[in-house]
Amino acid sequence: MKRILSNAVSLIVVMIVLLLIIPLNTFFVDVMIILNIAVSMLILLISMNIKEPLEFSIFPSLLLITTLFRIGINVSTTRSILGNGGSAGAVIQAMGDFVLQGNVVVGCVIFLIIVLVQFLVITKGAERVAEVAARFTLDAMPGKQMAIDADLGSGLINEEEAKTRRAKIQKEADFYGSMDGATKIVKGDATMSLIITAVNFIGGCVIGMVMGGMSFTEVLSVYSLATVGDGLVSQIPALLISTATGMIVTRAVAEDSLNVDVTRQFLNQPRSIMLTGMVLAILLVVPGMPKFQLAVVSLVLMLGGWQLSRRMEEMAQPAQAQAAEGTLRMTEEEQLQAAEEENFKDINSVYSLISVEPIEMEFGYSLIPLVDEASGGRMIDRIVIFRRQYAQEMGLVIPSIRLRDSSSLNTNQYLIKIRGEEVAKGEILVDYYLALEPPNPLGEIDGI
Known part of the structure; x- marks a missing residue:
């Protein structure tokens, strides 16, 4: 059973081909006509309920199969109309009686209206839309591929998602290319229906008048009914398929199915x-x-x-x-955020972000009196004078110098850092004096 289902499409195509060769009883002709209408309605409803065309990617192939199916039915109905004296089944008879209402001209006009609407309006528009969509899809492929590569390079998507997107782009290009060709099939089907209708009517007139000995009025009554009925049962499914084709190729931007989108946007x-x-x-x-x-x-x-x-x-x-x-709740957070942003915009606040001092001087415990003004130290005044003098003479401002004691140094040691890096280190002996020996010293001085 599973093997049969997996080859169902092949079997259906073979059966359609057999319709072109094997004569069918009117009962089976009615069954085929009903199936044709049902399948066409099903395709139309599916096309209205999909969100994007790729959800119905088999449509181009299905369009060819349904067209071949209609041709097979047309051949069978033509064989029945011309071979059975205008009798081609109950469906065609009922459709002819319902539409004609005893008036041949009215039935022919209705049939021509349906065919011309399908041929000149729906099929022509769907063909143009499919052609433009196929061209634009192919032109947009390089840009879409570059966008995927950019997202992949920036880490927004992974490799698996990138492969999925590339495959989708390729399927879209193949689908619209197939639809561009499939619309030609619909156009040819509409043309063929007119030819088949003319063949049925002319052939019926010839057979009825020459071989059946019927009058022209009788021939017109019998074969016009069957011909118009056959044309209608063929063109109504074709019109449904053409409408489905137009809906699929025009589903450019959709958030949901056509029913949901139409309802939402109208309401x-x-x-x-x-x-x-x-x-x-x-x-x-x-x-x-x-x-x-x-x-x-x-x-x-x-x-x-x-x-x-x-x-x-x-x-x-x-x-x-x-x-x-939500606005009230966010007011305090927005104020804090605004204050923080204003602080960041302030040029002077940038320096507070730097945790490393530009120039730093560390000294041992014994050197504190040199820096402490309360103990008579003049270190800070000398630094201020030096920075002012250097700015006047050189035109450069030396950053402020951070002074602090350090327990990691010896009591008489000092250390100078620039941007946290040690650049100088030395030792000062407090309570000692520097003595320069003259050429002829009078005596020796005790020292270190």
């Missing part, structure tokens, strides 16, 4: 709905217009738009209240 415009109702209400003043119908439709639109507008306002009030509460 989000209550003012437009009310204005439409007002315009219809204005048409009531036109003489001869159906007052009741216009009034009902206008009233429904205006009431519906007003109700939608009230509902949107009610839904917006809780959201506004929540937004106000």
Whole structure:
């Protein structure tokens, strides 16, 4: 059973080909026509419920199969119409009786309208959209590939996701390229339906008048009914497939299925709905217009738009209240953040971020009296004088010097650092004096 299901499409194609060769009973012809309508309706509904075209990527191949299926049915119905004296099954008979209503001209006009709408409007537009979409998709491929490589290089996505995106881009290009060719099949199918209808009618007239001895009126009554009915049961599924083709190639930007998107976007415009109702209400003043119908439709639109507008306002009030509460909660945080940003913008505050002093001098315990002004130290005054003199003479300002004692040094040692790096180190003996020996000393002085 699983093997049969895996080869179901191949079996269906073989059966369709057999339709072109093997004559079918009218019962099986009716079954095939009903299946054709059902499959076409199913394809249309699927195309309306997908979010993006790649969810129905088999559509180009399916379009070819359904077209071949319709051709096979047309061959079978043509064989039945011409071989059974205009009898081609109950479906064609019922469709012909329902549409014609005893008037051949009306049936032919309706059939031509359906064919021309499909051929000139839907198929022509879908063909152009598919062609443009295929061209733009191919042109955008290098830019999309570069964007994926950039996201991968920056670490926004991993290698697996990058492969998935590249595969999706390739599938989109292949899909729109296939759709560009598949729309030609739909266009050819519409042309072929006109030819088949003309062949059925002309061939039926020849067979009925030459071989059956029927009058022209009888031939027209019998074969026009069958011909128009056959054309309608063939063109209605073709129209559904053409509509599905147009929907798929025009699904450019979609957040959800077509049903959900249409409902959401229409219901989000209550003012437009009310204005439409007002315009219809204005048409009531036109003489001869159906007052009741216009009034009902206008009233429904205006009431519906007003109700939608009230509902949107009610839904917006809780959201506004929540937004106000959130604003109050965020006020203090925003103030702190604003103060922090203002502090960062201040040029002078940059120096507070630097934890390392530009110039630093450390000294041992015995050297504290040289720095401490309370003990008579003049170290700080001498540094201030030196910085001022250097700025006047050299034009450069020496940064402030950090002075502090250090227990890691010997009592008489000092240490100078620039940006935390040691640049000088020495020792000063407090309570000692420097004596310079003259050429002829009078005596010796005790020292170290």
